[in-house]
Amino acid sequence: MPKKPPTRKKRKTTTKRRWLRWLLLVLASALISLSVYTLYLDQLIQKKFEGQRWSVPSRVYARPLELYPQRPLTVENLRSELDLAGYQPSANGLEPGSYRHNAGRFIISTRAFRHWDGEEPAHSIKVQIQSGKIQQLSDVDSGRALSLLRLKPVEIGTINPAHREDRILVRLAQLPAILPMALQAIEDRKFARHRGIDLQGIARASWVNLRAGRVVQGGSTLTQQLVKNFFLNSQRTFSRKFNEAIMALLLESRFDKQDILEAYLNEVYLGQDGNRAIHGFGLAARFYFNKPAQELTLAESALLVAIVRGPTYYDPRRHPQRAIERRNQVIEILHRDGIIDSTQTAAALASPLSVTPRPNRGESRYPAFMGLVKQQLAQHYRDQDLRSEGLRIFTTLDPVVQQITEQAMIKQLKQLKQRQPERATLEAAVVVSRLGSAEVSAMVGAAKPQYRGFNRALEMRRPVGSLLKPAIYLTALAQPQHYTLASLIEDEEINLPQADGSIWSPANYDHTSHGAIPLITALAQSYNQAAVKLGMELGLRSVVDTLQQLGINNQIPPYPSIMLGSLELSPLAVAQMYQTLADRGYYTPLRAVREVLNAQHQPLQRYALETEKRFSPAAVYLLNEALRRALRQGTGKRIGAQLPSTLSLAGKTGTTNQLRDSWFAGFGSEYLGVVWLGNDDNLVTGLTGASGALPIWAALMSQLEGNLEPLPAPPEIIYKVVDSESGLLADTGCESRFELPFIDGSQPQASAPCRNSREWGMLERLKGWFK
Amino acid sequence: MRYCALILLLTLSGCSTLPTPPKDQQQSLSAADTLLAQADTKAANGEIQQAIAVLERAVRLQPRNAQAWLRLAELYLSQGEYRKAEQFAGRAEQFAAGDRTLIRRSKIVIKQAHEGQRGRD
Numbered sequence: 001m002p003k004k005p006p007t008r009k010k011r012k013t014t015t016k017r018r019w020l021r022w023l024l025l026v027l028a029s030a031l032i033s034l035s036v037y038t039l040y041l042d043q044l045i046q047k048k049f050e051g052q053r054w055s056v057p058s059r060v061y062a063r064p065l066e067l068y069p070q071r072p073l074t075v076e077n078l079r080s081e082l083d084l085a086g087y088q089p090s091a092n093g094l095e096p097g098s099y100r101h102n103a104g105r106f107i108i109s110t111r112a113f114r115h116w117d118g119e120e121p122a123h124s125i126k127v128q129i130q131s132g133k134i135q136q137l138s139d140v141d142s143g144r145a146l147s148l149l150r151l152k153p154v155e156i157g158t159i160n161p162a163h164r165e166d167r168i169l170v171r172l173a174q175l176p177a178i179l180p181m182a183l184q185a186i187e188d189r190k191f192a193r194h195r196g197i198d199l200q201g202i203a204r205a206s207w208v209n210l211r212a213g214r215v216v217q218g219g220s221t222l223t224q225q226l227v228k229n230f231f232l233n234s235q236r237t238f239s240r241k242f243n244e245a246i247m248a249l250l251l252e253s254r255f256d257k258q259d260i261l262e263a264y265l266n267e268v269y270l271g272q273d274g275n276r277a278i279h280g281f282g283l284a285a286r287f288y289f290n291k292p293a294q295e296l297t298l299a300e301s302a303l304l305v306a307i308v309r310g311p312t313y314y315d316p317r318r319h320p321q322r323a324i325e326r327r328n329q330v331i332e333i334l335h336r337d338g339i340i341d342s343t344q345t346a347a348a349l350a351s352p353l354s355v356t357p358r359p360n361r362g363e364s365r366y367p368a369f370m371g372l373v374k375q376q377l378a379q380h381y382r383d384q385d386l387r388s389e390g391l392r393i394f395t396t397l398d399p400v401v402q403q404i405t406e407q408a409m410i411k412q413l414k415q416l417k418q419r420q421p422e423r424a425t426l427e428a429a430v431v432v433s434r435l436g437s438a439e440v441s442a443m444v445g446a447a448k449p450q451y452r453g454f455n456r457a458l459e460m461r462r463p464v465g466s467l468l469k470p471a472i473y474l475t476a477l478a479q480p481q482h483y484t485l486a487s488l489i490e491d492e493e494i495n496l497p498q499a500d501g502s503i504w505s506p507a508n509y510d511h512t513s514h515g516a517i518p519l520i521t522a523l524a525q526s527y528n529q530a531a532v533k534l535g536m537e538l539g540l541r542s543v544v545d546t547l548q549q550l551g552i553n554n555q556i557p558p559y560p561s562i563m564l565g566s567l568e569l570s571p572l573a574v575a576q577m578y579q580t581l582a583d584r585g586y587y588t589p590l591r592a593v594r595e596v597l598n599a600q601h602q603p604l605q606r607y608a609l610e611t612e613k614r615f616s617p618a619a620v621y622l623l624n625e626a627l628r629r630a631l632r633q634g635t636g637k638r639i640g641a642q643l644p645s646t647l648s649l650a651g652k653t654g655t656t657n658q659l660r661d662s663w664f665a666g667f668g669s670e671y672l673g674v675v676w677l678g679n680d681d682n683l684v685t686g687l688t689g690a691s692g693a694l695p696i697w698a699a700l701m702s703q704l705e706g707n708l709e710p711l712p713a714p715p716e717i718i719y720k721v722v723d724s725e726s727g728l729l730a731d732t733g734c735e736s737r738f739e740l741p742f743i744d745g746s747q748p749q750a751s752a753p754c755r756n757s758r759e760w761g762m763l764e765r766l767k768g769w770f771k
Numbered sequence: 772m773r774y775c776a777l778i779l780l781l782t783l784s785g786c787s788t789l790p791t792p793p794k795d796q797q798q799s800l801s802a803a804d805t806l807l808a809q810a811d812t813k814a815a816n817g818e819i820q821q822a823i824a825v826l827e828r829a830v831r832l833q834p835r836n837a838q839a840w841l842r843l844a845e846l847y848l849s850q851g852e853y854r855k856a857e858q859f860a861g862r863a864e865q866f867a868a869g870d871r872t873l874i875r876r877s878k879i880v881i882k883q884a885h886e887g888q889r890g891r892d
Contacts, residue, residue, distance in 0.1 A: 066832060068802030070801075071802070116824065117824050117828075148806070586865075611859065613858060617865060712869075
C-alpha cells in the first residue's frame with residue numbers, strides 16, 4: 001500500500017524543522033571550525049613565541065684594543081679607535097661610553113663586554129700617552145695601576161638574514177625605564193589593563209576616522225601591533241583584522257604583559273639603512289645614536305618612541321624638523337601624564353636631536369676583510385646559520401691598521417693618477433698581517449676600499465713575477481753544503497726547449513747578462529737569467545715543493561716559466577707565502593677569525609693558533625738577509641734606502657710582462673704587507689713593483705712598525721767578509737767586499753786572490769804593451 | 772697519567788719563573804706576565820682550553836715571548852698533542868734569545884713529544 005502523502009501543514013513544519021536542523025548544523029560546524037581555527041592560531045602563536053622568535057644576524061667584531069703600560073700607541077690612534085667604537089667626548093669622561101682627552105691624558109669610561117674568555121667589566125680608566133707609548137694606566141676610582149685591559153671591540157659588520165631584517169635583542173630590564181613607559185603613554189595607554197584588544201579605543205578610533213573620512217587614528221593595542229608584525233601581512237582587510245583580534249586575545253591569555261612588551265620592543269620597525277631594515281630599540285639606539293640602548297637619555301628615548309608611528313616620515317636624519325616636533329609632543333605627553341617633572345621636561349625639550357650624522361653601516365665598512373671572514377667561517381658554518389643564529393664573531397681586524405692601510409693606498413694612487421691620467425682605472429689590493437700570530441690585520445680589495453664588488457685581495461689571481469724568486473733561492477739555501485749567499489750563479493743567456501718545441505729565452509729587465517755573480521746579488525737585483533739557471537739546476541720539482549711548503553695550496557703547473565712568476569696567485573696567497581719567510585720557516589696559517597660565540601654568549605668555537613716548521617730557520621735567515629738587501633740596495637733601493645735605518649725591513653718587488661702588474665711583498669719585525677697594483681683588464685700600467693706598489697708598502701710599514709729590535713740570528717749563523725767577485729773570503733786587497741751571514745761550516749774556505757789578481761792584471765797590461 | 776704529566780709540568784714551570792712578587796710590586800707585573808699567571812691558574816683548575824686561549828693572547832701582545840710559546844707547548848704535551856707540542860717548543864727555542872733555562876726546557880718538551888709520538892706508533 002502506498003504511503004499516505006503528508007498534509008500541507010505537516011509538510012510546512014517538517015521544512016521548518018529541517019531548516020532549523022540545518023542552521024544548527026551550520027552553527028555547530030562554524031563553532032567547531034572556529035575552535036579548530038583558534039586552536040591552530042594558538043599553536044602558531046605558541047610555536048613562534050616560545051621558540052626562537054627572530055632570525056638574528058651574526059655580528060662581527062674587530063680585535064679588542066689591548067691597553068697596557070709600555071704599549072706603543074699614539075694619541076691619534078687611540079682617538080680614532082674610541083670614535084669608531086662610538087665613545088662620546090664629554091666634560092669629565094665618567095659616563096659609561098664617554099671619554100675625555102687633554103694633551104695625551106685620557107679618561108675613558110669603558111662599557112662592559114663579554115669576551116670569549118670572560119667578562120671585561122665596565123670601568124673608568126686613566127690612560128697617559130707620551131712619545132707614542134702608554135706611560136700610565138690606572139683605575140680612576142681606586143687609583144690602582146692596571147697591568148692590562150681590553151676595550152670593547154668595534155663592531156665592523158653583520159651577516160644579515162635573507163629578509164634583511166636586522167636587530168639587536170634587548171631585555172626589558174636592560175632598557176631605561178622611561179622607554180617602555182613612554183611607549184605605552186603614546187601607543188597604548190591601557191596596555192597594562194586590557195586583554196589584548198581595547199574596544200573603547202577601537203570605538204573612539206572608528207568615530208574619529210569616520211568623521212575625518214580617512215584613517216587618522218589607530219585603535220590597535222601594542223599586542224595587536226605585535227601580532228600584526230609577527231604573524232600577519234600588512235593588508236588592511238577584514239579577515240586580517242579578525243585574525244589579529246583573536247590572536248591578540250590568545251597571546252594575552254598565554255603570556256604575561258612583560259613578555260609581550262619585550263617582544264614588541266624587539267620587533268618594532270624603526271628605520272631603514274639601504275636595504276637593511278632596522279628593527280627593535282636595541283638596534284635603533286645603535287643606528288641613530290651609536291650607543292647601547294641602556295645608555296639612552298630621556299630625550300633620545302622620546303625620539304625613538306616618536307619614530308614608531310612613521311619611521312620614514314619622522315626619519316630624524318632626513319626630516320629633523322618633523323622629528324623634533326613629534327619628539328617634543330611625546331615629551332609633553334610624558335609630562336602631562338606625570339611621568340616626568342617640569343625640570344626634566346624643560347631639559348629634554350631643549351636638547352638637540354643628537355643623532356649621529358651617518359648611519360653606522362651595517363653590512364660593513366670593510367667589505368674585503370668581511371669577505372675573508374666569511375670564507376674562513378664557511379669551513380665550519382652553513383650560510384643560513386650565519387644569517388640567523390645571532391652568532392658573535394670575533395675577528396683579527398685592526399681598525400687602526402686598516403685606516404692607515406687605506407690612507408697609504410689612496411694617497412699613492414692619487415699621485416700615480418695625477419702623474420698619468422690614463423691610469424684612472426688603476427686598481428689595487430693590500431693585505432697586512434702580523435708576524436707570529438699570523439692574524440690578518442687589514443685588507444683592501446679595491447682602489448675604493450668600501451667598494452662591495454670584486455675583492456681583489458682574495459678572489460683575483462695574477463702572475464706574481466719576481467715575488468716567486470725567493471722560493472728558488474730558499475730551495476738552494478736549504479742545502480748549505482751546496483749553496484751559500486756567496487755561491488756564484490751564472491747570469492747568462494739561457495735557452496730552454498719547451499714541450500711544444502719552441503725555445504724559451506728569458507731576458508733580464510735591463511737586457512744585459514751579468515756573468516758570474518754571488519747568489520745574494522742575483523736575488524737582490526732580481527736577475528731573471530740567474531734565477532732560471534739556478535732553478536733548473538735545482539730542479540723544477542724541488543722549487544714547486546718549496547712553494548707548497550711555503551703555504552701555496554694552488555695547483556702549480558710544472559713549467560719553467562713559473563720561476564719567473566707566470567704562476568698566478570691572489571695577494572692573500574702571496575701573503576701566506578711570505579708569512580712563512582717572515583716567521584723564519586714556520587708556516588702559520590693566516591687567520592681572520594679568532595672565536596665564535598653563540599647568541600647566549602657561550603663559546604662555540606675557537607680557531608687556535610697553529611704553527612709548523614717547514615724550513616730551517618737558519619736557511620730562511622740567509623734568504624731574509626738577501627731580501628733585506630733587495631729592499632735597501634737592490635731593486636727596492638730608490639725607496640728602500642730612504643726608509644729609517646732603525647727599521648728592520650725586507651721585501652721583494654714583483655713586476656710582470658710589459659709592466660702589467662706591480663707587486664711588493666715584505667715584512668718588518670711586527671707586520672707583513674703585500675701590495676698589488678694593476679688593471680682589471682690586464683692593460684699595461686707602466687709601473688714596476690718598485691715604482692707602483694713599493695711606495696704604498698713603505699708608507700704603510702714606516703707607520704706600523706715600532707722600533708722593535710731585529711730578531712737575533714739563529715745560533716748556527718756566523719758572519720764572514722767575502723769578495724764580491726769570487727765569492728771567496730776577502731782579504732784587505734779586495735776592492736769590492738761585503739759581510740755575509742753563513743750557516744757555520746758552509747762558509748768558503750779559500751781566500752780570494754785579490755792581491756794576486758791585481759798584480760796579475762798589471763802583468764796582463766804590461767803584456768799588452770809588448771804586443 | 773695525563774694529569775701527572777700536567778702537574779709535573781706545572782711544578783717545572785713554577786720552578787723556572789720568578790717567585791711571586793710581594794703585594795706592593797704586583798701592580799708592576801707586565802701585561803704578558805699577568806696573562807702567563809692567569810693561564811697557569813686556569814691550567815691548574817683543569818681549564819686547559821681557556822689557558823691556551825689566554826696564552827695565545829699573550830703571544831698576540833708579544834709574538835716573541837718565548838715563555839708564552841713554551842707554556843703552550845707544555846700544555847699541548849700534557850694533552851697528548853705531541854705534534855703541536857714539538858712545534859710550539861720549536862718557536863719557544865726560536866725566541867729564547869740565549870736564555871739557557873728556556874732552551875733546555877724547550878728541548879725537554881721536544882724530546883718528550885718525540886717519545887710520545889713514538890709510543891703511539
